[in-house]
Amino acid sequence: MNNFLKLVHFELKRFSKLYMGLIAIIAVAQLLIALIIVNMYASDINRMLAQGKSSFEILGKMGKMSIGNIMNNNLFYMTLMVGAIPLIIYMFFIWYRDWFGKSSFIYRLLMLPTNRMNLFYSKAVAMFLFIFGLVAVQVLLLQVEHWIIGAIVPRDYNSNLDFLNLIDGSPLTVILPPTLEQFFLSYGVGAMLLVTLFTAVLLERSFRLRGIVIAILYCVVAGVVFFIPLFIQNLTEGYFYHKEEVWALIVSGLVVTICGITLSNYLLKRKITV
Amino acid sequence: MIEVRDIKKRYGFKSVLNGVSFTAAKGEITCLIGINGTGKTTILKSIMGLTPFRSGEVLIDGKHLDKHAYEKITYIPDTITMLPSMRIFEALDFMKDFYSCWNAERAEELLKFFKLQGSDRISHLSKGNTAKVNMLLGLALDVDYLLMDEPFSGIDIFSREQIADVFTSHLVENRGVIITTHELNEIEHLIDKAVLLDGGKVLKEFQTEDMREQEGKSVVDVMREVYNQ
């Protein structure tokens, strides 16, 4: 357990500089976009007031300002991508960086007096911490943007709706599902995907050229196994009730995850090659 | 004792190891000899579990490789096994963190001996100094067995002398060492056992002292005999 935690700390530390940079970029970009959107709204209001329109008219045309205006904006969505894409790339790179480069740090990792699966788990946990870290940053940014609206938009035009209720229906539901239950389900699927991806990487690292083919096949098989309940639903014309379907998917998800971990364990112990 | 029994390995269709068997005893320096590409590095990696082999087995003090074995055996490859962005002291800290058999005092001693600074960044070091750091990482562990892969390749002559000195010092005493090289000059006099490899097989395995006393042959003599056939 100790070694596992030490490895997690190690993984976090080695990516920390790039990670901080990423957070800074996202924060600055998002706050700028928020300021732009809010100011545009405010100036539109002022313009219409100067034209002599009543506030009733203006509200009828533009609606009150809420953080939804920001959350559903395309530019905002792009800042989410700015966070997501590097992390997705790092899901591969967190392994490959140990092989490539002048050094071969993978030698050291594989020669550590610890269960080799700790390498797997620590990288997985580190990835999740990176993801959740960005999610937490996003929550903070939303709060700040909420305050920005409060500071700039006149009270009558500010719906003051909390972002908690507004996330539903915006692209943010992907990273911040509306309920805790949904959170675990969504990120559970994410964990399954991560394990599958890691296993694919290890397949490639164990078998090299053949490994790429095997890795792709593995991903396809994993996907098929996961979706078996849906195939059954299709073939039997809807035998399952909705609740049963959900449970079946949870089970198939767990099966895929556990198989991935088992296979990775085997690969790391018996097939991996430097 | 490290026992290698009949290991076979293929890369694709090419057979690299064709049933390699030999032993290396604790307290002895065993040298794997062969031209480039005969699989010396592969044998060392196989012993360390860094590459799989198709059949055969490797026993270290009678046991198969497991995670505890890494506190008993270590491998010094020809590339540095630390992140180049690390400073030397960070690398030492890392080793201390994970290995209970890490000997911090010996590490400091070796640092002085190799004339390196803890604050040096590994990526800024010369090739010779990098090799020395690599060696330090291996030698400062209180392990029973050291595997070294081409410790002299591409190193300047002064560094080579320093490294050769290590072999005669207390740093290596009582440990089992397997070393690969294709340049025997520096250490022929240090080797206790020689294992001659070719075509993925062991052609000859012998104690150097016995060979000298009984047949009057040096290692190089035996090599000429065996490889010219």
Add this chain to the structure above:
Amino acid sequence: MRKYTGTIVFTAITVIIISMFYIGTAKANQNLPQFVVKKTAGSMDENVEAYGYLYSSNIQKGGLSRSTLIDDKESKYQKDSIFNEGFNSDQPEVEELKKKYGSFFRKKDLYGSNAYYEDNNQLGYADIVIEEEKPRIKISILDKKNGEITDFEPGIPKKLVSADFANVIDVQIFGNEMRVMASLQHFDKEDIVLFTVDMKAKKLTDVTELYKGDNENPIRSTQRMSTNSASSIVASRNSRSTQIMYTKSENPIASAKHFVFAVVTMEEQEVDEEDFISKEISRKYIDINMETGVKQEIGSAVLENKMIPATVDGNKLYAIKRVKGKIKVQVYDLDQKKNLQNYEIEWPEGLSNERFDSLQVSIQDGKLIMASALSAEIVDMNRSLKGLPQVLIADEKDGKLRWHGVVMPKDIIDFQEYSLSIDGFKVK
């Protein structure tokens, strides 16, 4: 330990922030507004429940949407969980049955209660499959007494069916015969057909055409809704369209001897460039006796002028019309073909046109229930009762008012943030 502070702090902050977020959403869910059904008139002590959806307005896209069940004490909101099948207001009856007869409902279409039938002895289900090779009716019967399920699929002769799509409108079982009323759609033409199946022989014995759509007046929609919504659909070439509207019954699954539907032909006339007015050209009412399979037209000879059939109970047809703020009710016996009663019901607090148009009428236990499910968005600035969803219960024999209730917010809430849409009322 000191060197780990960075990691520990990072992990802790992340976990705390995300936890606080979810504590916040849980709290926000608890703060959903409370509505109650409040009795405003009448002597009867009834427990009336309203079911519908709460929406959060003022949001760019989507937003809050929760199913709600409102009784006289509180509003119950369904937990937003992926495991919930959802109490879909369209088929609370099916949900009830599913709890009792679980396995019967597998592989069946669960999104419409029209396809089901229930009486004391059995549960029935019919679904029509129009496929190139063999059009057929998929029938499933559960014998309640011994739990046996019988499945069979009588074929439909191909020449009778030139449709792409079939919708089951109602299923009834009388004796050994099952009647399946269905709408068959082909391009923009729609026919209403009654299939009769002999359950012993497991064969289709009769196909009766109840209404034939023609190319001149293509049907644009068949809706199961209240009696006389004035909404009309975009027209065809001739700018004429025909709409079929079914009288809604309280429980579509229960046994019902008569089925009444209206065929309304509208014409669209251009007023100016972008504006259209829909004018009703003709309207006729058709009643099908599901037991005998006989259809009859209910014309002006039977119904008073402008009377609209609202619901059918057994063999009694209830038609209504708005007269100066009151509702006039005519009760007509479809079997004996004679008028039974005529009476007037006064709607407390007045009856607007919109409210009349949105009335849903049903008969339950000798009570006439009229529900007006206007969305609570339509509230005037004083928030008077006029705009809120209401239910009126009267005696079906003489129309005497027994109960009137209003769905209103328990506390003062800002209506502009929410809109409440009521789908129906149930008398418990």
